Amino acid sequence: MKCKRCRGNAEIQVRHHNAAYCRDCFIFCFQRQVERAIDKEHMFSRDDEVLVAVSGGKDSLALWDALVALGYRTTGLHLALGIGAYSASSTQKTEAFARLGGLQLITARLEEDGLAVPTVVARTRRPACAACGTIKRHYFDRLAFEHGFAVLATGHNLDDEAARLLGNVLRWQTHHLGKQQPVLGSTHERFARKVKPLFRLSEYETAVYAFVRGIDYVIDECPNSEGATQLLYKDALNRLEAVMPGTKLTFLQDFLRLGRPRFATEIDGPPGSCGRCGMPAYAAVCGFCALLGDTDTRRSQRVIPASNDAS
Amino acid sequence: MKCKRCRGNAEIQVRHHNAAYCRDCFIFCFQRQVERAIDKEHMFSRDDEVLVAVSGGKDSLALWDALVALGYRTTGLHLALGIGAYSASSTQKTEAFARLGGLQLITARLEEDGLAVPTVVARTRRPACAACGTIKRHYFDRLAFEHGFAVLATGHNLDDEAARLLGNVLRWQTHHLGKQQPVLGSTHERFARKVKPLFRLSEYETAVYAFVRGIDYVIDECPNSEGATQLLYKDALNRLEAVMPGTKLTFLQDFLRLGRPRFATEIDGPPGSCGRCGMPAYAAVCGFCALLGDTDTRRSQRVIPASNDAS
Numbered sequence: 091m092k093c094k095r096c097r098g099n100a101e102i103q104v105r106h107h108n109a110a111y112c113r114d115c116f117i118f119c120f121q122r123q124v125e126r127a128i129d130k131e132h133m134f135s136r137d138d139e140v141l142v143a144v145s146g147g148k149d150s151l152a153l154w155d156a157l158v159a160l161g162y163r164t165t166g167l168h169l170a171l172g173i174g175a176y177s178a179s180s181t182q183k184t185e186a187f188a189r190l191g192g193l194q195l196i197t198a199r200l201e202e203d204g205l206a207v208p209t210v211v212a213r214t215r216r217p218a219c220a221a222c223g224t225i226k227r228h229y230f231d232r233l234a235f236e237h238g239f240a241v242l243a244t245g246h247n248l249d250d251e252a253a254r255l256l257g258n259v260l261r262w263q264t265h266h267l268g269k270q271q272p273v274l275g276s277t278h279e280r281f282a283r284k285v286k287p288l289f290r291l292s293e294y295e296t297a298v299y300a301f302v303r304g305i306d307y308v309i310d311e312c313p314n315s316e317g318a319t320q321l322l323y324k325d326a327l328n329r330l331e332a333v334m335p336g337t338k339l340t341f342l343q344d345f346l347r348l349g350r351p352r353f354a355t356e357i358d359g360p361p362g363s364c365g366r367c368g369m370p371a372y373a374a375v376c377g378f379c380a381l382l383g384d385t386d387t388r389r390s391q392r393v394i395p396a397s398n399d400a401s
Numbered sequence: 402m403k404c405k406r407c408r409g410n411a412e413i414q415v416r417h418h419n420a421a422y423c424r425d426c427f428i429f430c431f432q433r434q435v436e437r438a439i440d441k442e443h444m445f446s447r448d449d450e451v452l453v454a455v456s457g458g459k460d461s462l463a464l465w466d467a468l469v470a471l472g473y474r475t476t477g478l479h480l481a482l483g484i485g486a487y488s489a490s491s492t493q494k495t496e497a498f499a500r501l502g503g504l505q506l507i508t509a510r511l512e513e514d515g516l517a518v519p520t521v522v523a524r525t526r527r528p529a530c531a532a533c534g535t536i537k538r539h540y541f542d543r544l545a546f547e548h549g550f551a552v553l554a555t556g557h558n559l560d561d562e563a564a565r566l567l568g569n570v571l572r573w574q575t576h577h578l579g580k581q582q583p584v585l586g587s588t589h590e591r592f593a594r595k596v597k598p599l600f601r602l603s604e605y606e607t608a609v610y611a612f613v614r615g616i617d618y619v620i621d622e623c624p625n626s627e628g629a630t631q632l633l634y635k636d637a638l639n640r641l642e643a644v645m646p647g648t649k650l651t652f653l654q655d656f657l658r659l660g661r662p663r664f665a666t667e668i669d670g671p672p673g674s675c676g677r678c679g680m681p682a683y684a685a686v687c688g689f690c691a692l693l694g695d696t697d698t699r700r701s702q703r704v705i706p707a708s709n710d711a712s
Contacts, residue, residue, distance in 0.1 A: 259660075322644055
């Protein structure tokens with residue numbers, strides 16, 4: 091097989107583009123796709139300081155790597171979630187990547203705020219992924235605001251976005267369908283613009299990119315994600331993709347072109363500000379402060395029966 | 402397990418309704434669901450003469466059986482497609498069912514018109530399912546018109562409709578999304594109203610119904626359907642359904658309620674009439690006459706080289 095770009099020996103096949111590449115050309119094309127997504131969707135320019143959310147997994151590290159290689163001005167943002175060995179390893183790989191590349195990294199340790207994910211889950215009995223999502227969104231927004239970043243980039247890839255779309259479509263969640271796009275503009279002074287430069291690159295492509303770039307990333311999935319609905323959707327789409335390469339890309343691209351505009355009326359107006367923390371909120375308090383409230387309530391509820399027992 | 406309706410011993414579990422039934426109550430509930438679909442969607446009334454398209458498979462025979470049991474006035478319409486032993490068996494089972502119930506049946510034999518599906522496929526080189534669909538639609542409409550039926554009922558079940566919806570959504574075929582509904586009103590004097598009274602009943606439910614009613618139906622799938630995309634979509638949805646019962650029903654129902662209205666602007670205006678056969682057409686000739694044209698062209702193309710060889 092010949093490389094589509096240089097006609098040398100191809101090593102990497104990309105079935106949904108019906109193409110194969112040598113390592114160097116694959117890296118070139120991957121980065122070019124990232125750059126095109128950024129330009130075409132008006133995500134940011136080379137003048138912007140971009141905050142990159144980095145978990146330590148292949149997608150976010152591949153994104154950071156590509157942005158640096160393309161000459162964008164970046165700072166990494168890592169949240170140490172406190173999920174045992176998984177989080178410890180994630181933080182270690184992220185810090186090693188930053189150190190090796192001489193890159194700026196902000197690390198926030200949830201444990202130091204008493205908000206390690208397992209602690210919050212135990213206190214609120216919320217599903218782990220829901221609680222974790224609320225915490226992450228809050229920290230991303232707050233830290234972006236506090237450090238003066240107008241743009242936050244995340245490593246969501248094609249598989250993530252297609253699986254999310256399938257979930258939204260299976261229940262016709264019109265509100266979520268209206269909001270699902272690769273760029274979410276800022277609607278509040280404390281809301282950074284959220285961008286997903288990898289939204290057209292598959293999980294397979296980001297994994298290959300990370301491999302050929304020699305990026306050392308956390309391979310394990312988060313232990314909480316086992317059995318997550320999102321994985322079922324990914325599996326369903328992967329089975330279709332295996333027989334009909336291009337299914338995921340068409341599904342997402344045609345949605346953005348033909349489907350989403352019909353749900354755009356569902357988008358919320360601008361949010362207000364949370365009465366407690368001042369961050370954006372669609373209710374009197376933001377989702378994060380509501381979660382903290384639950385944490386406090388559960389904590390005090392637990393104290394009462396204990397003292398009753400003692401009396 | 403107790404029957405949800407009579408509290409007797411349950412034999413049949415319907416997971417997506419989180420219910421179980423004894424045989425009699427299952428039959429009662431199945432028929433009630435058919436009746437409710439007919440009433441709620443304004444498909445037809447007990448005064449209408451309904452033409453029921455009957456293939457000899459479980460769905461269409463279950464539909465016909467339920468309509469008769471519910472007291473509707475029906476006539477069966479069967480197309481003998483000429484697909485070898487599969488079609489022979491389908492016709493035989495359909496005729497036996499009609500005879501046993503003393504029901505009126507119209508049978509059209511495509512072979513007699515020189516239009517057996519394998520013949521058409523060989524002459525036009527069109528995909529079998531596409532050619533077969535065009536032929537069937539034409540015969541359904543023409544025979545309904547010729548015999549004076551205003552309503553044509555087909556046995557499409559929940560699995561069929563959900564798989565079709567998934568296919569339409571994966572490619573965001575906005576025009577097809579606008580048209581996908583359990584009732585297609587007539588838009589031409591030679592177009593019967595098309596209705597799908599089983600659209601909320603799963604393939605599993607129609608199979609169980611046919612079994613407990615002792616209906617003898619063709620079990621084999623059409624040999625042309627092997628590897629059909631539709632089966633891939635059904636498989637994907639079945640895998641999701643197994644983990645999350647109710648997925649298919651929610652997908653279809655919420656589409657009809659929340660999704661389809663946003664694509665309704667895509668519906669075609671009323672069709673014109675085919676310049677050749679007078680049946681409804683969106684172009685100068687209808688799809689069926691275009692197919693016949695292809696058949697003729699291919700036939701004459703084959704003759705030319707043969708006579709050249711001989712000269």
